[in-house]
Amino acid sequence: MSIRFSADEILEMAERIERNGAKFYRLAAEIVKDPGGRQVLLELAAMEDRHQETFASMRAELGDRENEAAVFDPDSEAALNLGAMADGYVFDQKDDPSEELNAQINSRDILHKAIGREKDAIVFFVGLKNFVGVKADKDKVEAIIKEEMSHITLLSNQLARLE
């Protein structure tokens, strides 16, 4: 019985978080009036889609050992629990985009908020790293953290271009 997270489980949560992010940004794009702001949000959603694909590729590259389920789980309870956990972090599914992003918000503020979310993601994965046992799995989590940091660089560059 393993009560440590495997690389596969963490990547599954990473994918879920990116999917939640894309959904959040697309919902937000429907709220925001400013065309520039709306465009930024749609670009952010597309970026999250690409991030999800990156994590899906990392997951596909995992070996059989890293991918095998440790316990008998015919109803995919593990995936459901992990998904429920991921839904409460970074893009909490209980949050309503309209409460955070009002119709008048501008592109600069949107990018600041997006950078904040990426930082939240890093904090989440740094925390999860303490729950991973095998070095190979820790390395995968490090790779996720580096990927999230590159997202911050991307967004910061976008923000710099606006300013």
Next chain:
Amino acid sequence: MKNPYLPIPVRLAKITSENEAEDLKTFDLAFVDPEDAKAFKFVAGQFAMISINGIGEAPFGIASSPMNGDILQFTVKRYPTGVLTTALHDLSVDQVLGLRGPFGNGYPVKGLESKNILVVGGGFALTTLRSLASYVLHENNRAKFDKFTMFVAARNPGEMLYKKDLEEWSKRDDIEIVQTIDGPAEGWKGKVGYAAPVLKELAPCAENTYAIVCGPPVMIKTCLFVLFELGFPPERIVTSMEMKMKCGIGKCGRCNIGSKYVCKDGPVFTYKQLQELSGEY
């Protein structure tokens, strides 16, 4: 000297079905020899090896209260490919089985005195937690412990274990019980959601509190993450490990995690102890 490999004969006194699927049953075992009953003392969190002649032997956590040694209770899930669990479920009352134990270290009840206790349990791992709750709530013991909270998760109302106990305990004012199921169900009055997000929402206070966590592995690890976030230090998070065991007495080496034997040094460990052990667990 008592031979630890020889099972004690116990009679199947009662069988109680615990869920709608009828694949989870509680077996009440009575000692055939009253002297064995007198000698069998255990603490909550310990386990015993149950055997059926000609079929096999396996470890099961003791679900009954340590304050009542006349009858031992074990709640066992029938696994589709489980030889022993299937045979156990097919037994009738009055049949005789073998029992060895008690084994393992049990929950650190002395260390829990004057502390708040948060029990986090899910599925049929609630067995030894029920033993702990029965111990804490006993009239001889309750005053030794501070606030006692039970957070119990199940897939659906039909899978919630020990409904009668939970209902009785809910009527007391010296225990708080929070139940959650994975998805909505008609007539359900408790929380709805998977264990970790609901626990996060409840945000129990970590101060002077021990968290005792048992459940399916994914529930344990997601709840451990939440408990860490809430400020529970690893030395105050306690869990019970499951490993394949054979002898139960630290001789065959089958259940080791690093330098420890789960059957002898565990199955109860603090998360701090687990962090210090090498290898996967």
